Each structure stands twice: as structure tokens, then as C-alpha cells.
């Protein structure tokens with residue numbers, strides 16, 4: 001059946017009422033087929049290799065039914081399609097194919113669904129510099145209805161803290177275990193879940209909730225999840241080989257292999273099902289390990305090469321027919337099976353047994369539909385499909401206003417800046433060091449002929465010195481911010497514009513102080529102007545050039561950083577862009593002498609406008625002196641600053657024009673970043 005896209009007018013009129021108690025919702029999905037386009041190499045008739053796009057089916061006819069209060073675990077080998085299925089079920093990934101999902105008896109509507117569900121990602125994308133309580137109250141104010149009084153929101157925060165057992169660490173920073181020490185891994189995972197609980201979701205999706213946690217912490221987290229289900233929520237999670245006591249917490253199990261259902265049904269009945277297929281899981285084996293080892297056909301070759309195989313196929317043991325299996329369990333989780341072989345020695349030994357073959361896996365895929373659990377699932381899903389699809393009834397609520405979003409996001413940015421003292425200290429140190437170094441190298445420049453080179457050099461050095469670190473540090477830091485933003489956008493916590501403005505305002509504030517520090521030191525130490533009358537205006541114009549240069553570099557940095565797929569690419573691209581722009585700034589190449597092919601470059605190089613503004617400011621109304629020996633034809637080779645300006649191919653009237661152009665560059669880089677963020681965060685469903 002074709003998926004009903006979530007634009008049903010009837011449903012759109014209704015908006016969910018967010019209530020304090022959990023709405024009980026059964027969740028059903030039916031015949032989900034999903035494919036992606038992949039590049040494959042094809043041989044042409046002429047024997048050449050050509051890359052073409054081909055559809056690759058990731059999910060095949062996936063169906064399932066989870067009642068409120070139940071936990072469904074989606075398990076399968078790596079690449080089986082667990083994350084793809086979870087993302088589709090959570091309405092985070094658009095189905096490229098067909099399928100339909102139901103909330104109770106209603107066909108799921110995107111907008112209603114988003115209000116009803118919570119999604120906990122595999123990695124804890126939280127702001128490290130906020131405490132547990134601050135994180136929850138930040139999200140409470142953004143996620144809960146505008147009409148709800150603040151006290152009620154804070155009460156909900158307290159409830160959630162108690163529910164997830166976070167009282168002990170409520171005032172501890174979240175941290176990231178790298179730059180900021182914070183809560184433990186288990187506490188961070190529970191905080192991620194707590195954030196989702198603020199809106200009392202009826203359905204909670206969790207992607208690998210226990211990954212990266214030690215087994216006892218994983219148990220504590222799963223225990224908390226189990227309690228959430230007991231309170232009426234519907235829980236769907238992907239999980240990798242859980243230990244037995246965790247596996248035992250699941251009500252339902254969906255076992256996937258190569259995008260096909262191998263088993264869907266009661267967890268407790270899964271052993272019986274596999275036994276009916278001829279694969280008995282012995283009583284003291286963790287079934288999760290057994291199933292995963294059994295169907296993980298992909299790693300067979302590697303294991304063969306290693307000469308080890310941890311799984312045996314009970315009915316097909318090398319060199320034996322009737323089998324007495326004995327299981328040796330190491331630390332209760334790994335499945336090592338040895339068999340008593342009834343051949344010549346009768347000694348217990350490790351027997352090399354293959355995992356199931358691909359043909360056998362294909363049999364598993366086919367037999368499930370005809371099996372008892374397969375028929376039961378079909379009956380349940382067909383029942384929902386045939387029932388009358390009544391829309392949800394709920395009351396409209398509004399999220400926080402634009403200004404509330406901006407205020408909260410700006411507050412988060414300011415906390416981030418304040419609580420990263422090292423980063424701030426390093427930047428201040430860098431600014432002072434650079435100012436002093438530059439000041440010492442170009443100490444007290446005079447107005448002799450030889451100072452012209454140094455006077456321009458100091459300008460280029462200080463501009464580059466402020467710009468380059470700004471671009472590079474932004475590329476290092478911004479991706480983490482974008483990661484949090486994208487996660488929040490995926491849950492519709494706030495809009496792109498308030499986030500973008502809050503970030504930009506904070507950048508502007510921080511990006512003003514450092515150029516002022518460096519610029520002041522350089523200006524006075526290198527003796528940029530010696531005429532007191534002009535000094536104040538020239539000084540402020542010099543600082544203004546540095547401030548806009550610094551802002552332009554920051555804006556370029558966030559643009560590059562937001563556009564590239566990862567930090568490494570950003571770090572590779574950014575220096576090239578900066579160096580190329582700087583090359584055509586007019587400092588290294590005389591703009592009048594540029595070859596035909598390059599004349600356009602100075603027009604797009606924002607450094608050209610910055611250097612021109614700085615040179616014009618530094619050399620206007622300056623007179624140079626020279627010694628007798630320096631004179632050429634009875635006059636100084638360079639007599640005025642205006643000559644220097646002209647020699648560089650610059651125009652003396654261009655100071656304010658250039659400041660305007662650089663401001664336009666800043667706005668353009670920021671607007672482009674905003675557009676990239678919008679595109680990236682566009683709802684994929």
C-alpha cells in the first residue's frame with residue numbers, strides 16, 4: 001500500500017494536547033519497503049567502466065505492532081537496516097518506497113507524530129558547559145507549550161530528574177570528558193532520555209541506548225527505560241547483543257537480517273521459534289548472542305580465515321550427527337560452543353562449525369511469513385488496516401515565541417563562552433602575545449624611506465594574524481555546535497533563525513574584544529601615527545579595520561565549517577581559501593601588474609578590501625624623509641604616503657567604501673551559513 005503522506009487535512013486541523021500524563025498509543029507499521037540510490041560500476045559495451053546509480057533495497061516488507069507499555073527491541077547484525085528502520089518509524093527519514101504507519105487506529109500524521117514521540121540518538125548530543133538542571137530547564141522552556149506557566153515547567157523538570165534518577169548530579173556539568181569533565185556516561189545517557197521525557201512522549205525511540213556503556217551502567221539505563229514502558233509508554237529501540245538480563249526486559253523482538261524480518265514477536269517465544277527451525281538455543285546461553293551469531297553471515301569469511309568460529313550450527317556439526325552440546329560461557333555473554341563428538345576419540349573439543357549459510361538465511365526470511373508468529377503479526381496488522389481510521393482528538397498548543405527562543409539560545413551561548421575558560425584564556429593570551437610580538441618586531445617605526453616596507457608589513461601581519469586563527473578555530477569548534485543544532489532541529493525544539501542570530505550576536509561580541517587588544521598594542525608599539533592631531537581618528541579607523549577583518553574571518557569560518565561534511569575537510573579547505581584570498585590582497589602582488597587571467601581575483605578577495613582600507617588609513621597625510629644617500633635626482637624616492645597608496649594600486653578614497661564592502665561580505669557569509677543550516681536541518685520526512 002502506498003504510504004499516506006502526512007498531509008491529511010483532517011488530521012492537520014487537530015493538534016495534540018500535551019498533557020501531564022502519558023497518552024497511551026499503540027504503534028503499528030505495515031509493509032515498509034525502503035530503497036536508496038547507490039553508485040555501481042558498470043562495464044560499457046566498449047569495455048570501459050562507468051559509474052551509474054542503481055536502487056538498493058534496504059528494507060523489505062517490514063511490519064510490526066507494539067502496544068503501549070511494551071518495549072520492542074530491534075536487533076540484527078551490522079548493516080541489517082536497524083537504524084534505517086528506526087529512523088523511518090520515528091518519522092526522521094522519508095520512506096523511499098511504500099509502507100504505512102498507524103497510531104492506534106489512525107494513519108500517522110507527521111505533525112501529530114512529532115508531538116507524540118521522543119527520539120534519543122545514539123550519541124549524547126548535549127551542551128557540555130550546562131549542568132544537568134540547566135539542560136533540562138533550557139529544553140523544558142523550549143519544548144513545552146507557551147501557555148504553560150514557568151513553575152509548571154520547572155516542576156516537570158523536577159519530576160523528570162526524579163524519574164531518571166538524576167538527583168545526585170543535578171548541578172554537575174554535562175561535560176564531554178575531553179575539555180570539560182562532567183557527569184558519567186550512564187548519567188549523560190539518562191539525561192538524553194530525560195530531555196525527551198519533558199514532553200511526556202507516548203512513543204519513545206532509542207537508537208542503541210546502551211552503546212558505549214559498561215554492562216552494569218547499560219543495565220541501569222535499560223532498567224530506567226523499562227520503567228518508562230511500565231508507565232504506559234511505547235518504547236522502540238535498536239540494540240546490539242544485549243546481555244541476558246537486558247534481553248529479558250524486552251516484550252517484543254524484531255530480528256533483522258539484510259533488511260528482512262527473521263523474527264517478530266514475543267521475546268520469550270523467540271527461542272521456541274528458532275528451535276522449530278532446527279536451531280535450539282540452550283538454556284544457559286544468552287539468546288541475544290545466539291541469534292546474532294547465527295544470522296551474522298557477513299563475518300563468516302573473516303572467522304574462517306582466523307581459524308575460529310564461535311558459533312556452531314547444532315544440527316550440522318562437522319564429523320558428527322547426534323549431538324550433545326555443552327556450552328562454555330565466558331563472563332555470561334559470549335557464546336562459545338563445544339561439542340562432544342561421537343567419532344573416534346569421544347573427547348569434548350571445540351568443533352569448527354559454520355554459521356548458517358546464505359541459503360539458510362534465505363530460508364529464514366521466507367519461513368517467517370508462514371510461521372505462527374508471522375501469521376499472528378499479519379492478523380494484528382491487518383486488523384488495524386481494516387479498522388476505521390479515526391483522527392486523534394487534541395487541543396492546539398503553541399511553542400515558545402521567537403524572542404523566548406532567541407533569549408534562551410543566547411543564554412546558552414553565553415554560558416558556553418563563560419564556562420570554556422581555557423578557550424577564552426587561550427584567545428586572550430593569543431591576542432596579547434601577537435600584539436606584543438608584532439609591536440616588538442616593528443618597534444617604534446619612523447618615517448624614513450626604509451620604514452615603508454615595515455609599515456605595510458605590520459598591517460598585513462596583524463590582519464593575517466587575526467584572521468587565520470579565527471577561521472581555523474571556528475572550523476574546529478562549530479561542528480559540535482551544528483551537531484547539537486541539527487539534533488534539536490530534528491525534534492523541532494527551536495527554529496533556525498533564533499539559533500543563528502544568537503550564535504552570530506555572541507560571535508560579534510567576542511570578535512570585537514580581541515582585535516581591540518591586539519590592535520591597541522600594535523598601534524602604539526609600532527608607532528603607526530606620529531601626528532597627535534590625527535592620531536585618535538586614525539587609531540579608531542585602524543581598530544575598525546581589524547574588527548571587521550576579524551568578523552569577516554569568523555563568518556568565513558562558520559560558512560566553510562557548516563558547508564563541509566566534516567572537520568578534516570574544513571581544515572583542508574580553509575587554509576587554501578584564506579591563502580588564495582590573501583595572495584590577491586594587493587600586498588604580495590601589485591594589483592596593477594596582474595595577468596589577464598587573474599584580474600577578477602582581487603574583486604572577490606575580501607583581504608584586498610581590508611588591506612586597502614588599512615593602507616589608506618595608515619598612509620594618508622604622511623610625509624616620508626630620506627637621507628642624502630637615498631635621494632634620487634635630488635628628491636626622496638617616496639615623499640608622501642599617497643605615493644605608497646598609489647604604488648600598491650589602491651585608491652585613497654576607498655576607506656569607507658571598503659569597510660562597507662567587508663560588512664557586506666560578513667552579511668553574505670552569515671546569510672549563506674543560515675541557508676546551509678536551513679537546508680541541513682530541513683525536515684527529511
Ligand SMILES: Nc1ncnc2c1ncn2[C@@H]1O[C@H](COP(=O)(O)OP(=O)(O)OP(=O)(O)O)[C@@H](O)[C@H]1O
Pocket residue numbers: 036037038058076077078079080081082083084085
Ligand atoms: N543513504 C544510503 N546510501 C547507501 N546505502 C545506505 C544508505 N543508508 C543505509 N545504507 C545501507 O543500508 C544498510 C543498512 O544500514 P543501517 O545503518 O540501517 O544498518 P544498521 O543495521 O543500523 O547497521 P549498524 O548496526 O552497523 O549501525 C547498510 O548496508 C548501509 O550501508
